[in-house]
Amino acid sequence: MKERIIVIGNGMVGYKFCERLVSKDTAKRYQIVTFCEEPRPAYDRVHLSEYFSGKSADDLAMAKFNWYEDNGVELHVNELATSIDRKNKRVLTAAGKVVPYDKLIMATGSSPFVPPVPGIEKKGVFVYRTIEDLEAIKAYAKNSKTCAVIGGGLLGLEAAKAAQDLGLKTHVVEFAPRLMPRQLDEDAGIMLKDIIEERGIQVHLNKATKNIAGEDTVSAMEFSDDSKLPVDMIIVSAGIRPRDELAKEAGLEVGERGGIQVNSLLLTSDPHIFAIGECALYEGMIYGLVAPGYQMADAVSDLLLGKEASFEGADMSTKLKLIGTDVASFGAIEAPADSGAREIVINDPHSKLYKKLVVSADGKTLLGGILVGDASAYGGLLQIYQNGLVMPPEPIQLILPASEGSAAMGAHDIPSDAQICSCESVTKGDLCDAIDNGCGSIGELKACTKAGTGCGGCVPLMTDIFKAKMKENGVVVSNRLCEHFDHSRTELYQIIRATGIQTFEELIKKHGTSLGCEVCKPAVGSILASTWNKPILEHAQLQDTNDTFLANIQQDGTYSVIPRVPGGEITPDKLIVIGQVAKKYDLYMKFTGGQRIDMLGARVDQLPSIWKELIDAGFESGHAYGKALRTVKSCVGSSWCRFGVQDSTTLAIDVENRYRGIRSPHKIKGGVSGCARECSEARSKDFGIIATEKGWNLYVCGNGGMNPRHADLFATDIDRETLIKYIDRFLMYYIKTADKLERTATWMTKLDGGLKHLQDVVINDSLGICDELEAQMQQLIDTFECEWTNAINDPEKMKRFRSFSNTDDKDDSIHFVKVRDQISPARLNETAEETAIAQ
Amino acid sequence: MITDTKWTSLGSIDNFPLHLGTCVKVGDTQIAVFHLPTEGKWYAVQNLNPINERMVLSRGMVGDENGVPYVACPLHKHHFALETGMCLNDPTYTIQTFPIKEEGGELIIAA
Numbered sequence: 001m002k003e004r005i006i007v008i009g010n011g012m013v014g015y016k017f018c019e020r021l022v023s024k025d026t027a028k029r030y031q032i033v034t035f036c037e038e039p040r041p042a043y044d045r046v047h048l049s050e051y052f053s054g055k056s057a058d059d060l061a062m063a064k065f066n067w068y069e070d071n072g073v074e075l076h077v078n079e080l081a082t083s084i085d086r087k088n089k090r091v092l093t094a095a096g097k098v099v100p101y102d103k104l105i106m107a108t109g110s111s112p113f114v115p116p117v118p119g120i121e122k123k124g125v126f127v128y129r130t131i132e133d134l135e136a137i138k139a140y141a142k143n144s145k146t147c148a149v150i151g152g153g154l155l156g157l158e159a160a161k162a163a164q165d166l167g168l169k170t171h172v173v174e175f176a177p178r179l180m181p182r183q184l185d186e187d188a189g190i191m192l193k194d195i196i197e198e199r200g201i202q203v204h205l206n207k208a209t210k211n212i213a214g215e216d217t218v219s220a221m222e223f224s225d226d227s228k229l230p231v232d233m234i235i236v237s238a239g240i241r242p243r244d245e246l247a248k249e250a251g252l253e254v255g256e257r258g259g260i261q262v263n264s265l266l267l268t269s270d271p272h273i274f275a276i277g278e279c280a281l282y283e284g285m286i287y288g289l290v291a292p293g294y295q296m297a298d299a300v301s302d303l304l305l306g307k308e309a310s311f312e313g314a315d316m317s318t319k320l321k322l323i324g325t326d327v328a329s330f331g332a333i334e335a336p337a338d339s340g341a342r343e344i345v346i347n348d349p350h351s352k353l354y355k356k357l358v359v360s361a362d363g364k365t366l367l368g369g370i371l372v373g374d375a376s377a378y379g380g381l382l383q384i385y386q387n388g389l390v391m392p393p394e395p396i397q398l399i400l401p402a403s404e405g406s407a408a409m410g411a412h413d414i415p416s417d418a419q420i421c422s423c424e425s426v427t428k429g430d431l432c433d434a435i436d437n438g439c440g441s442i443g444e445l446k447a448c449t450k451a452g453t454g455c456g457g458c459v460p461l462m463t464d465i466f467k468a469k470m471k472e473n474g475v476v477v478s479n480r481l482c483e484h485f486d487h488s489r490t491e492l493y494q495i496i497r498a499t500g501i502q503t504f505e506e507l508i509k510k511h512g513t514s515l516g517c518e519v520c521k522p523a524v525g526s527i528l529a530s531t532w533n534k535p536i537l538e539h540a541q542l543q544d545t546n547d548t549f550l551a552n553i554q555q556d557g558t559y560s561v562i563p564r565v566p567g568g569e570i571t572p573d574k575l576i577v578i579g580q581v582a583k584k585y586d587l588y589m590k591f592t593g594g595q596r597i598d599m600l601g602a603r604v605d606q607l608p609s610i611w612k613e614l615i616d617a618g619f620e621s622g623h624a625y626g627k628a629l630r631t632v633k634s635c636v637g638s639s640w641c642r643f644g645v646q647d648s649t650t651l652a653i654d655v656e657n658r659y660r661g662i663r664s665p666h667k668i669k670g671g672v673s674g675c676a677r678e679c680s681e682a683r684s685k686d687f688g689i690i691a692t693e694k695g696w697n698l699y700v701c702g703n704g705g706m707n708p709r710h711a712d713l714f715a716t717d718i719d720r721e722t723l724i725k726y727i728d729r730f731l732m733y734y735i736k737t738a739d740k741l742e743r744t745a746t747w748m749t750k751l752d753g754g755l756k757h758l759q760d761v762v763i764n765d766s767l768g769i770c771d772e773l774e775a776q777m778q779q780l781i782d783t784f785e786c787e788w789t790n791a792i793n794d795p796e797k798m799k800r801f802r803s804f805s806n807t808d809d810k811d812d813s814i815h816f817v818k819v820r821d822q823i824s825p826a827r828l829n830e831t832a833e834e835t836a837i838a839q
Numbered sequence: 840m841i842t843d844t845k846w847t848s849l850g851s852i853d854n855f856p857l858h859l860g861t862c863v864k865v866g867d868t869q870i871a872v873f874h875l876p877t878e879g880k881w882y883a884v885q886n887l888n889p890i891n892e893r894m895v896l897s898r899g900m901v902g903d904e905n906g907v908p909y910v911a912c913p914l915h916k917h918h919f920a921l922e923t924g925m926c927l928n929d930p931t932y933t934i935q936t937f938p939i940k941e942e943g944g945e946l947i948i949a950a
């Protein structure tokens with residue numbers, strides 16, 4: 001007979017307990033029954049405000065309904081537990097159920113604290129805790145203009161951001177003299193206030209609310225200093241109160257200021273009842289963060305299975321993005337009095353950065369710290385703090401901006417019992433064990449240990465540890481393409497060129513296994529295209545939807561249209577045609593970052609006629625959908641600009657036309673500037689050309705992607721002919737040797753010898769391949785064909801540009817709303833009517 | 840148990856390109872049809888990706904994971920097994936599958 005565990009409360013911590021126990025209780029010793037007062041199972045309250053930015057209640061769910069069923073957890077939503085009969089070990093519910101238990105877990109959480117200010121009961125006052133609260137706020141905001149948030153703590157600032165996102169003029173009212181008084185010191189508070197006010201949210205400090213004015217509905221807040229703030233609505237976020245009423249009524253010991261008293265085994269005063277999460281009071285502390293709650297859930301699940309575990313307090317460290325800015329703090333935020341401890345502070349109001357370390361008198365131990373504006377050092381600092389690691393001789397190195405060579409914490413220096421993922425309590429030792437047991441990728445490591453699946457903050461550190469451990473184990477991190485090919489992209493490139501294989505089917509039959517996947521197919525498609533340069537639709541099944549429909553898919557399943565505008569130069573007549581086409585098909589228009597025009601919102605069945613009109617007017621495909629040359633950006637150069645020293649526009653147009661359509665491992669962009677002022681931002685491109693008095697300087701391997709990188713100077717004062725020759729060789733060498741989806745910047749940093757090697761190959765022909773590189777490039781240039789012209793002239797290819805193959809119906813699942821007089825994809829479940837009312 | 844299957848014709852198999860997905864409409868339902876010629880098999884699944892709630896699966900690429908054929912959503916690459924409809928990244932999601940076969944040069948579906 002199974003023992004029954006009842007969990008009262010299905011919030012994040014209640015759910016986590018169920019998840020942990022289910023996964024550990026392999027002998028199926030327990031049956032779990034859980035009661036949830038809310039209408040839906042546990043959801044992620046930490047990311048609650050994302051509900052406003054488009055996430056649905058389902059997206060936020062910790063697990064779907066069927067998770068509970070599949071794992072034998074009996075879940076009762078909408079059912080409040082109303083009393084505990086400890087004598088007979090039974091729980092009574094609002095629906096009249098009487099359920100006996102062997103062990104009871106109180107995971108009742110907390111409720112928002114609403115200060116007893118006169119008028120607080122008026123219409124227009126909300127709290128910020130549940131999805132229902134958010135729905136009410138959203139509905140009320142439609143008829144409001146201004147909103148005040150009472151409380152300048154973590155949650156209050158979250159709520160303020162949400163209110164601002166709803167289009168409300170937003171104020172934050174805080175009783176204390178600074179924001180986030182529990183996590184920040186005075187200077188950090190001032191910095192955060194400046195940043196927030198700069199983003200349009202007004203902050204009022206030292207304000208005690210005396211009265212909330214208005215007839216039935218809120219009209220203004222009145223403060224004890226007799227000032228007044230007119231507002232339409234108020235969100236109260238002034239702290240939490242543990243939900244201990246059920247425990248109190250059952251005679252369990254509770255704290256003077258609330259909270260169910262627990263010991264280090266998380267047991268309440270009744271040895272059959274545990275309490276975890278925000279309702280539990282441990283050594284006078286209520287932990288209002290999710291990580292300590294998870295630690296408690298984990299400990300209780302172990303204890304129930306007879307394992308040794310305890311909870312001995314938790315660290316209150318936090319790292320958050322608040323209103324778009326990083327805020328983090330851990331440990332002591334100020335040097336404890338008389339401790340001799342020192343504070344190391346960087347306070348840069350210009351760059352809006354505040355960083356502080358609290359270190360022991362001997363400078364060896366990190367006691368705590370604060371980061372505002374840039375929290376990238378947080379992961380490393382937390383490791384040092386939590387594990388008592390010895391600090392470097394100059395601790396300030398730890399918080400200097402990265403460009404100045406800060407001493408990052410190496411993966412090797414971290415002890416094996418150091419906790420890497422605090423959400424899931426995973427140590428470095430756990431990660432290393434999992435790697436030893438066969439986890440061969442970050443994905444597998446996440447799935448196997450759960451590390452990095454909570455807040456995600458530890459993923460960079462986890463990746464470093466993974467790489468270091470693999471190296472230590474002597475495993476070369478395999479660069480095989482995927483499970484279907486045991487070759488890298490470079491090896492496949494050589495196979496294809498050497499054997500003359502022209503199709504994926506032949507390649508996978510001879511050199512791979514099974515059907516292929518969305519990793520190897522496009523990679524092979526790209527190699528075939530850069531080797532034989534046939535129109536991309538000839539191997540359409542290898543391409544992602546972007547290449548199969550010669551357009552970029554958007555989040556709503558429609559596509560974008562970008563014709564080539566070489567060098568960004570366009571005649572008025574052509575510009576008018578773009579405008580007319582966009583107007584005719586009601587497309588959304590926007591300039592791209594590469595000096596051309598994007599038209600969005602086209603259905604597949606509209607693409608051919610849109611392109612026909614553009615091609616008739618002299619346009620051609622811009623290859624914006626392909627891993628190919630995109631644009632070569634230019635300034636007006638010496639033909640117009642009084643500072644220009646060379647004709648950058650003509651060069652950019654020629655270069656763009658030379659390499660248009662060439663498929664490469666990743667997309668490529670170029671830039672040409674007419675003088676050293678660099679208006680084309682050429683140094684942020686894969687290849688950049690900057691005019692000099694004597695000719696041109698060539699820069700390579702820059703990009704503006706996820707990790708911006710300036711291109712390196714490759715050759716100086718060269719003439720046009722040499723320049724083109726070098727770019728030909730450079731691009732072809734990249735195409736031949738880079739890994740799949742590897743940008744030029746990453747490719748070069750991985751090349752043995754880096755820039756020097758590249759210069760040797762391209763300029764000095766150290767490998768003796770320059771003739772071959774040039775010839776292969778010339779072949780690609782000679783076989784160029786506009787893919788859209790090719791496609792619309794081929795009835796067989798046109799067959800697929802229909803919404804449905806068996807009817808001419810249009811896809812009626814696509815809806816738009818109007819934003820700033822243009823179409824915009826309707827958000828999920830957003831109907832045209834709703835939007836009309838909102839406006 | 841389906842005892843009385845009603846088959847609908849989707850027209851000539853020539854209208855369905857090899858390897859690629861094709862979208863058809865049966866009644867009001869959008870269905871994604873895939874042909875894997877190396878396996879000699881046809882598959883039909885709902886066109887709606889339940890995760891992002893967009894009608895896009897017919898435009899995804901097909902592949903296999905340890906021999907299980909799947910379609911990868913073109914938006915965020917969720918994998919759905921073509922045989923069972925199960926989402927291979929998150930088994931809490933399943934999509935509907937439909938019986939489909941070739942008969943006399945025509946493709947027919949039970950939907």
